[in-house]
Amino acid sequence: MKEYFGNIYSALATIFIGMKITFKHMFVPSVTIQYPEVKPQLPERERNRLYVNMDDCIGCDQCARACPVNCIEIETTKSIPGEDLGKTSNGKKKALWVTNFTIDFAKCCYCQLCVFPCPTECIYMTDVYEFSEWDRKKLIYDFATLTPEERQQKRDNLAKFNAEKEAEKLKAASEPKPDIKKDQPEEK
């Protein structure tokens, strides 16, 4: 009998305790973040989309070699004598035209391994993470700053230069040696 009424009492009492708790929680500010309008504060070392600052890139290919999934593709073209490519922000002289620099973010695993080898710190992680696309091809980002015409021009220039050099070499081979030494300062 005592147990019976004890059960009733404990049932009612615990129900009221529970109801009190849930009622209090009705007025607790919610923890929901209204995502597109309010964005959560990301941690300082978060890893998201890469960015390449092409002003500083010397086309050394170290990031592409570090990449475990081969998502970075770099094509460089040597500059021909007389072209001034400028310097990077930490004083390195640029010697290569970067005619192609693509990162395929569909492949990228956001491991950040490409960031550390870069001698000029021009490739780094940004805080952009909203870049989904309907088409996978749109995830291949081209960072090279040259226009397609310019790229072709640079390649043609080099090819022309090489051809000229080759022709000169052939010419030099048929001529006596001193002549080559004489030509060399002009080339540089």
Place this chain on the structure above:
Amino acid sequence: MMYDFLVDLFGNSALANIIAGTIQSLLPLFVFILPFALFAVYLERKVSAHMQDRLGPMRTGWHGWKQTIADILKLIQKEDIVAKDNDRLLFNLAPIIVFAGSYAAFAAIPFTSIFIGTEVDLGIFYIIAVTGIVVAGILMAGWASNNKYSLLGSMRSVAQIISYEIPTILVALSLVMISGSMNLHTLSEQQTGYAWNWYIFGGPGSELSKFLLIPSMLVGFLIIYISTLAEVNRTPFDIPEAESELVSGYHTEYSGMKFAMFFLAEYANMFAVSAIVVALFLGGYQSPIGYLGDLIGAKWMIPIEQFSWFTIKGVFFVFVQMWLRWTLPRLRVDQLMAVSWKYLIPIAFVNLIIIGLITLL
């Protein structure tokens, strides 16, 4: 009364009676139940969200108020799937019967002093009898679905509704003993005046028996609230549609508008049982503090005020149902039966006897 007004409006013929009856019977559905169901679904989501420190629907309209309207539009467009092995006739009939059963209860619920679906003298008896049809509909749905989860859910539901009808009836019976009427309209009229005339505070009058009745009435109120909660299959008594065990119980196989019918019936039922509790114990449509219409001498305002009071009381108890839902865990089947047969029914019986003795005084 509204019905007489309508009959007069259409010219007092046999046809006018039919037209007036049709309008009278459809009024609660379109004026009350559909908007209420939309509002209650929204309220449920918001209450549950805020109790769990979430926000709930926020994206459609201001604080997501258009969400349920969008949901209904979606449900209307959905394909009506009837699986190959379903019993077509029963499967299609079940949602209609479930909704009809819960809607029929509204016929005897007085919304204001001038509007009650039908002034039937058996009021509360009729409501309890007609909501019994819902049991048949639920069992039909579970059986015709040809799905073990649906069948289990509907069997549990039937067992539950039948056992919890007994305490409900016993408490309603004690009220009938005090008031001498089964008509909810009369019951509400008896509780006129101020809040202390409500049956939860012993009913009208100021004799000794009124004060002796108060503890029994509080007990009765608790019992009828708990048992009606079980009758509408709400948590903590939601074992018929226990999501974690039975997918969704008897409406697992339903889609589109038929599912919406079950949903509508559930919310209509929630309000119906709240309205019964309110009409029996909390003065029905009566105001606890008197009417503004009486104060400023505008008699036409009183029904509007009564309707608002009725809605406020009803929605408050619907809110308490939701509150309980998001507070308590689900009962086990044996616990559910134990609560009914070991606790509610004996206490309701003792309560009935005590109330009978007091009314004899």
